Amino acid sequence: MRQDHGGAGRHLAHPRRPSFDRSGAPVSTVESVRTDFYQVPLPVVLTDSTHGVIPHFELVTVRVTDSDGATGLGYTYAVNSGAEAFAVLVDRYLTPVLTGEDVDRTEHLWQRMWWALHYAGRGGHATSAISAVDIALWDLRARRAGQPLWRLFGGYDPRVPVYAGGIDLDFPIEQLLEQADRFRKEGFRAIKMKVGRASWREDVERVARMREHLGDDFPLMADANMKWSADQAIRTARALAEFDLVWLEEPTIPDDVAGHVRVLREGGLPVATGENLHTLYEFQNMITAGAVTFPEPDVCNVGGMTVFRKVAALAEAHNLPVTSHGAHDLTVHLMAAAPNRTYMEAHGFGLERYLAEPMQIVDGAAIAPERPGHGLTFDFDALEPHRVGGTT
Template identity: 75%
Template structure:
């Protein structure tokens, strides 16, 4: 039995190539990356990470180093469910989501990477396998882009291999959102998969009005129309808005997804593996969605999520996010004719350039 020997946590502030904006998070010029490297008693290593924007990622480091690492150090590296359970209860009183669950996520991802490496399997196969080719969309973070820049970005996305695109909505005047979506739809054509993301901008009533105004443009989904806390409001939007609804990037526990799904308040559950509790919880959300005959999508960290969706029979489009680590990866995720393919390398297969990251140490 290999036991957990060391847990190393590092934090970085990574600049974005383009300053990004949405309706609630303001200007985003960088993201805060926290990595975890776990080494077992045989010398094998697994790596996980989480991230934040404008929200104090150093708290993740404190949670991991002072609270989670002591829970798992010296224990069976393969007992991931038990380790997850014990980490959860260690920070439960002050956690139950938020920063605590993001910290657990990074550790959990590292543990699964380590386990798959020891098994000599890529994670998507270790999770049972379904299809390594996963449909992927480009997640634009472009609320303040002038329309011409928005359309130019859409052209670039297609040149990069994407065959589905998401744009931001949630401007101060709904008419402007409608006009921008109309221009995108005209530019892309009637059958091109197009999503829109409001980033929780509206009340439920405002979201219903917006959804009805956008219903004629054939959106695959309208994402995060209101705050994640308003489950009843989401159910009304699904019922009355005439557009499928995606939500979940701000749901941080399995139980929050259970409430949203059983209330009929979401069409496309959308967990983020870096904040929902890691791969352990993401897989349970995917199974919960499948049990309710719902497709599963994702938020962010596409280089990790591709393994999870490659193992999920109810998967749909995976987001390729603007907060990308491509500049620091030995083999960034390739998109070919609308699909990403899960790596065949053991574990998640990510190799970070630690020397290049060092200049951005927080």
């Protein structure tokens, strides 16, 4: 397995500009940025209540190389469609504002990227593109320092409680229970299942069966993927309350902050939300309104590691635990540095098949690696059949 810079792909650079600090000493600068876009088939077709059938996910990788020849790796993703736009934004608009800049000034570079794309989005595609670059920059910085990211970020605890994030809305009951047994054999001590079927009574029946199968004390979450109105969510939450869920996730659309407040106050269950919030300010609105129990950023769409850390700190300032969505092999570093962390999601879109050393799970905990940076080494040869497009 290898992480190289050859072959086809988007690989853009601008002329190098020597850079120096205030003492006159040379500093390492961004030399080039390469992006690659892939459509990655999933081993099992997955389903949820809003995205429907999910046969593959879209992946964009970003490799930032500095003037000393060192490289950092980042990535972002989308469900079914839209990720190619992230690559275009990185290529056409972010690379020019990064090239020649000091690679260690991650906050400065984040602000340059944010304002370069601000008028075009303030979130969504813009922050997904920024996320991939920001992750690569932090990886590069930590590799240069010879430290794993979780230590560079403060190093709270490398053992992070983890749950298995099932994407299983259309699984028959027996398949759902078999999956739960497999998760437990893999070392998970908490599980999330999907809800949001055509009838809320079906959801209640499926959660009841899972609770009976797992036992009273096993941590269980349910994820509606924004399926319901606030009134529907309240009704279903009340019906699910007897099953002692850790949380009900995304009960309604992320735009409905007032609806989230009602669900949390009237539904009788804790609420997790945030995978579809794309800025720090959206999290501030949700948290200060009292609309969420477990803020849930995704490092690949919220603005990267720079913003994820700010969301975790914002949650801590409001005495809230932080959880996460997706990209567990990256997120484990962020959660390992957050004193208010709770369960981290191990996501169904995992890249284990394309990684030299996938994340370890031991007795219900994900273990943050000691390798420099985030420690991921992609097998780009294995990904190559799924790459879309060529050199730009």
